[in-house]
Amino acid sequence: MIPTFQDYLNVAPIIIVSATALLEIVFQIIFKGFKKYVNIFSILGLLISIYFAIINFDKVSMSFSNMVFSGKYASFFEILFCIIGILTILQSSTIQKYYSINKIEYNVLILISIVGMMVMSAGADLISIFIGLEIMSICFYVLAGFARNQIIANEASLKYFLLGAFATGFLLYGIALIYGTVGTTNIIKIAQHYPIALSLDLHLLGLILLLIGLAFKVALVPFHMWQPDVYEGAITNVSGLMASGGKTAAFASFLLIFSIPLAAGNNNLIEIVSVLAALSMIVGNIFGLVQQNIKRMLAYSSIAHTGYILVGIIATNNFGNHGALFYLVVYSITSVGAFGVASILENEFGKNLNINDYSGLSQKNKFLAFAMSVFMFSLIGIPPFAGFVGKYYLFAAAIQRDLTWLVILGVLTSIVSLYYYLRLIVYMYFRDPENQNNIIVTNDFKIAISFSTIVVILFGIYPSSLFSVIRYIFNIY
Amino acid sequence: MIPLNYYLLFAAFLFSVGVVGVLIRRNAIIVFMCIELMLNSVNLTFIAFSAFMGNAIGQMFVFFVMTVAAAEAAVGLAIIIALFRNKKTINIDQINLLKW
Amino acid sequence: MEPYIPIFLMLVISTALAIILLKLQQSLGPKNPNKEKLSTYESGMEPIRSAHERFSIKYYMVAVLFILFDIEVIFFYPWAVNFKMLGLFGFVEMLVFIGILFIGYFYVLHKGALKWD
Numbered sequence: 001m002i003p004t005f006q007d008y009l010n011v012a013p014i015i016i017v018s019a020t021a022l023l024e025i026v027f028q029i030i031f032k033g034f035k036k037y038v039n040i041f042s043i044l045g046l047l048i049s050i051y052f053a054i055i056n057f058d059k060v061s062m063s064f065s066n067m068v069f070s071g072k073y074a075s076f077f078e079i080l081f082c083i084i085g086i087l088t089i090l091q092s093s094t095i096q097k098y099y100s101i102n103k104i105e106y107n108v109l110i111l112i113s114i115v116g117m118m119v120m121s122a123g124a125d126l127i128s129i130f131i132g133l134e135i136m137s138i139c140f141y142v143l144a145g146f147a148r149n150q151i152i153a154n155e156a157s158l159k160y161f162l163l164g165a166f167a168t169g170f171l172l173y174g175i176a177l178i179y180g181t182v183g184t185t186n187i188i189k190i191a192q193h194y195p196i197a198l199s200l201d202l203h204l205l206g207l208i209l210l211l212i213g214l215a216f217k218v219a220l221v222p223f224h225m226w227q228p229d230v231y232e233g234a235i236t237n238v239s240g241l242m243a244s245g246g247k248t249a250a251f252a253s254f255l256l257i258f259s260i261p262l263a264a265g266n267n268n269l270i271e272i273v274s275v276l277a278a279l280s281m282i283v284g285n286i287f288g289l290v291q292q293n294i295k296r297m298l299a300y301s302s303i304a305h306t307g308y309i310l311v312g313i314i315a316t317n318n319f320g321n322h323g324a325l326f327y328l329v330v331y332s333i334t335s336v337g338a339f340g341v342a343s344i345l346e347n348e349f350g351k352n353l354n355i356n357d358y359s360g361l362s363q364k365n366k367f368l369a370f371a372m373s374v375f376m377f378s379l380i381g382i383p384p385f386a387g388f389v390g391k392y393y394l395f396a397a398a399i400q401r402d403l404t405w406l407v408i409l410g411v412l413t414s415i416v417s418l419y420y421y422l423r424l425i426v427y428m429y430f431r432d433p434e435n436q437n438n439i440i441v442t443n444d445f446k447i448a449i450s451f452s453t454i455v456v457i458l459f460g461i462y463p464s465s466l467f468s469v470i471r472y473i474f475n476i477y
Numbered sequence: 478m479i480p481l482n483y484y485l486l487f488a489a490f491l492f493s494v495g496v497v498g499v500l501i502r503r504n505a506i507i508v509f510m511c512i513e514l515m516l517n518s519v520n521l522t523f524i525a526f527s528a529f530m531g532n533a534i535g536q537m538f539v540f541f542v543m544t545v546a547a548a549e550a551a552v553g554l555a556i557i558i559a560l561f562r563n564k565k566t567i568n569i570d571q572i573n574l575l576k577w
Numbered sequence: 578m579e580p581y582i583p584i585f586l587m588l589v590i591s592t593a594l595a596i597i598l599l600k601l602q603q604s605l606g607p608k609n610p611n612k613e614k615l616s617t618y619e620s621g622m623e624p625i626r627s628a629h630e631r632f633s634i635k636y637y638m639v640a641v642l643f644i645l646f647d648i649e650v651i652f653f654y655p656w657a658v659n660f661k662m663l664g665l666f667g668f669v670e671m672l673v674f675i676g677i678l679f680i681g682y683f684y685v686l687h688k689g690a691l692k693w694d
Contacts, residue, residue, distance in 0.1 A: 022680055029687045128539055134545045141552050148507060154560035155572050161556050162508055162569070165549055166499055169515035172542060173492055176519050176535075180485075180526040185534055419675045514592035540651055551641045558637055 002173035007063035012052040013078045019044025021111040046082040053078040072473040077121035087115045090448035091340040113139035126185040144234040156233020163226045171213025177206030195264040198269035217250040221279040231299035240339030244332030263316040280307030285413040312394035315401040323393025330386040337452030338375040360433030375419040386459035484525035491518035505567040
């Protein structure tokens with residue numbers, strides 16, 4: 001069972017990002033002036049990682065005694081997480097001016113959390129999924145409280161930590177029961193026991209506990225309570241990383257674990273997951289209406305979008321799976337961009353985040369106002385932006401699977417959500433500026449935000465380009 | 478030999494004690510200890526299954542659960558200390574700046 | 578819904594039982610606290626001063642670092658048991674593992690977390 005060189009090559013993207021993070025720690029000790037180059041160094045590491053993910057893209061295989069997948073599905077997510085990482089690091093370039101934080105440690109934590117996301121989406125075994133989840137979560141606990149002089153950040157971090165660890169307990173108990181009923185933790189070997197295993201009560205209980213654990217991580221109602229608080233308390237760019245990378249990674253492993261039991265057609269499981277999806281759409285959008293703080297608004301919108309994505313996953317047909325992946329890509333790029341714009345305006349911790357501070361943004365800075373409106377339109381799901389195509393696919397999939405009630409609910413809640421997304425646009429374009437704080441947009445920000453904007457528009461106009469890739473990769477096993 | 482069910486029921490009981498503790502205790506450190514109790518009851522379940530099935534995966538999993546629990550403990554205590562320095566309390570009822 | 582009824586019943590009964598027991602011990606138990614009874618050690622030493630005093634943050638640092646480095650050693654056990662079978666490969670992998678731990682250790686040293694003064 002000794003791994004071959006090929007095994008290491010298969011997980012090269014993961015190894016490279018980890019090595020980059022470790023080297024940054026070493027260089028911080030050895031070189032005094034490393035702080036200036038840390039961003040470039042991280043981005044370089046992520047780019048090399050993307051290169052290796054592209055090399056591995058075509059060949060699906062399992063490495064290290066069937067512990068991790070590589071190729072197609074795994075590579076796709078590896079590339080996505082690297083892009084999210086690059087965007088986050090670019091958007092954090094000015095962060096040191098506002099917070100007295102150690103920039104190198106910040107970068108190291110972001111890189112390691114990306115390692116965790118990659119392991120999660122590549123996991124072929126519940127062990128590797130669990131380890132990936134914890135690598136990611138532990139980095140997020142620290143990142144959430146990174147502005148450690150702020151009580152609000154401490155609180156966010158403590159809440160996230162306690163609830164996250166609580167959820168981990170459920171997740172692990174679920175895994176233990178699944179292991180106990182089928183005698184293995186390998187996803188493929190578990191799948192061989194279906195559908196017989198699904199008739200065992202203990203196995204079903206295990207799946208439900210695992211579902212609760214993952215629902216905490218992706219913030220499905222009623223396990224969402226931490227999310228608005230954490231997103232508000234964390235540094236804005238970190239919130240963006242959590243909303244995009246963290247959520248996408250959790251959904252990637254959700255798909256790996258649950259697509260087969262859901263497809264096996266166990267009604268109890270489908271009912272439970274549909275109720276979670278429905279509640280998330282309702283609660284996310286309705287609570288979003290009353291938010292004044294932009295970060296909390298984005299957090300509730302993120303809860304609602306979790307519901308939409310889940311609708312596609314419940315459908316478990318090609319339409320649904322492709323739509324869910326498409327939507328994950330679009331949603332994560334959009335939320336990185338939206339939190340990025342919020343972080344530019346927020347020039348001091350927790351300041352300028354109220355919706356009133358966005359009034360007249362179009363007069364102060366056309367570029368930012370335009371980018372933010374593109375993101376908002378995409379989140380509503382208005383053509384020709386990418387969010388529309390994603391939602392269309394998700395709802396079409398649900399109709400195919402006779403889940404019409406979920407679709408009706410989804411459309412209705414989308415209409416409700418129009419109010420708070422459009423309100424922001426109205427504030428930006430049809431109101432006069434209230435305060436005259438000057439907005440500095442550095443080049444790094446311009447690159448990152450333009451990239452997100454272009455992606456959202458491009459995939460809205462040519463969705464087939466992304467869909468052809470998704471169709472190609474969507475052959476998990 | 479003690480039947481498997483005894484171990485499982487005992488682990489389930491410990492797990493419930495942990496869950497109830499998390500929900501009703503108000504001191505962050507004690508809440509955290511209850512979470513550790515939950516993780517350890519999971520370890521017990523794993524070990525029991527592993528021993529009765531004669532299959533080492535469960536034991537391997539326990540190694541990872543223990544390391545992760547240690548990492549969480551380190552990070553969690555650091556977070557609690559950081560909060561205590563700013564706020565002078567670790568009662569989670571008084572940690573209420575963020576809501577709705 | 579049929580199979581859920583027993584679970585539901587169990588939930589109701591266990592919750593009710595818990596509440597009843599708690600209330601019973603609150604109302605039935607004798608309560609006559611006095612100074613002796615409330616002291617830290619009822620029939621032991623007199624406490625010198627309050628236990629709720631502050632002590633140096635350094636203890637926490639050392640404790641936290643101890644947990645981390647102590648638990649990582651757990652991975653040595655399976656390696657040691659299978660040392661012969663894993664051979665050179667296992668040895669090199671373990672060196673890599675220790676190397677990564679050492680990076681952490683040097684980072685801690687660099688940060689001055691182990692300086693006592």
